[in-house]
Amino acid sequence: MSEQIASRGRQALWLMLVALVALALSALTAVGARAATYVALGDSYAAGPLVPNPVLPLGCLKSSSNYPRLAAPGIGLPLRDATCSGATTVHMTNPQNVDPDGPNPPQLNSVDAGTTVVSLTIGGNDIGFSEVAQSCITLNPFSHPCLDKYSPGGVDQLKARIDATAPKVAAVLQGIKALAPSAQVYVVNYPAIFPESGFGCWPQMPIGFQDVPYLRSTEKRLNSMLATQAAAAGATLVDWYAASIGHDACKGSSTRWVEPLVPGNSAAPIHPNKAGMVGGALALDAAVK
Numbered sequence: 001m002s003e004q005i006a007s008r009g010r011q012a013l014w015l016m017l018v019a020l021v022a023l024a025l026s027a028l029t030a031v032g033a034r035a036a037t038y039v040a041l042g043d044s045y046a047a048g049p050l051v052p053n054p055v056l057p058l059g060c061l062k063s064s065s066n067y068p069r070l071a072a073p074g075i076g077l078p079l080r081d082a083t084c085s086g087a088t089t090v091h092m093t094n095p096q097n098v099d100p101d102g103p104n105p106p107q108l109n110s111v112d113a114g115t116t117v118v119s120l121t122i123g124g125n126d127i128g129f130s131e132v133a134q135s136c137i138t139l140n141p142f143s144h145p146c147l148d149k150y151s152p153g154g155v156d157q158l159k160a161r162i163d164a165t166a167p168k169v170a171a172v173l174q175g176i177k178a179l180a181p182s183a184q185v186y187v188v189n190y191p192a193i194f195p196e197s198g199f200g201c202w203p204q205m206p207i208g209f210q211d212v213p214y215l216r217s218t219e220k221r222l223n224s225m226l227a228t229q230a231a232a233a234g235a236t237l238v239d240w241y242a243a244s245i246g247h248d249a250c251k252g253s254s255t256r257w258v259e260p261l262v263p264g265n266s267a268a269p270i271h272p273n274k275a276g277m278v279g280g281a282l283a284l285d286a287a288v289k
Contacts, residue, residue: 048066051065070277082110086156093106115180116182119185119284120187132215151255154194158218173187191258193216215247249281
């Protein structure tokens with residue numbers, strides 16, 4: 001009789017242990033579900049330098065009104081905004097030195113198995129965006145310093161830089177998938193800086209008449225590369241460029257999404273303003289839905 005009682009006691013204890021394990025697994029599943037996040041990765045076109053209001057880390061020149069933060073309510077997930085001005089593909093896996101409160105951690109540190117949505121805008125700094133902008137500004141609209149420097153003898157150095165950046169973008173997309181296999185990834189391209197045709201708007205954008213078509217085609221080539229890499233990785237392209245046509249830096253302050261060299265709205269030179277960020281957020285939200 002005592003042996004039967006002991007046996008029943010062991011069975012009861014076993015059932016209790018099974019129930020506790022089931023409850024623990026259920027709790028872990030619930031925690032995993034709650035951990036679902038939207039992670040934003042990228043450079044200054046995602047971060048929003050000088051668009052009010054700044055958020056930490058200050059060295060990343062990140063705005064509370066950048067497109068990831070404006071899109072997050074529509075996406076419906078908690079946001080981890082890892083974007084940082086000046087970032088290249090290197091800074092997806094390596095720290096980025098920023099002042100005064102750097103370094104900014106590797107951006108992919110924000111991605112984990114609970115991440116369900118990722119947006120990415122990257123590649124512009126890999127081809128030298130700031131250097132190109134500085135090199136192409138001119139006081140003489142009939143000069144062509146851009147073509148002279150970057151396409152001497154018809155050899156297009158910026159095309160070569162874009163080609164060299166393609167595998168780096170591919171590696172970033174592979175890294176995202178490795179960390180978050182179930183995530184939906186959205187590659188957000190760059191908005192239009194110049195009008196779709198013509199020779200620009202010197203001196204508002206002080207770029208030589210012959211250099212404008214070259215730079216316009218270079219931005220389109222960069223965006224085309226991003227589209228190719230997105231498709232190869234099974235990611236979705238968000239065409240911020242198409243949405244921004246008619247809102248380039250040559251338009252008036254109430255129309256443009258990208259500011260000219262001397263901004264009339266709160267934004268960094270040759271970067272998206274608040275209206276541009278709203279346009280990017282709407283394009284991203286539409287793609288996610």
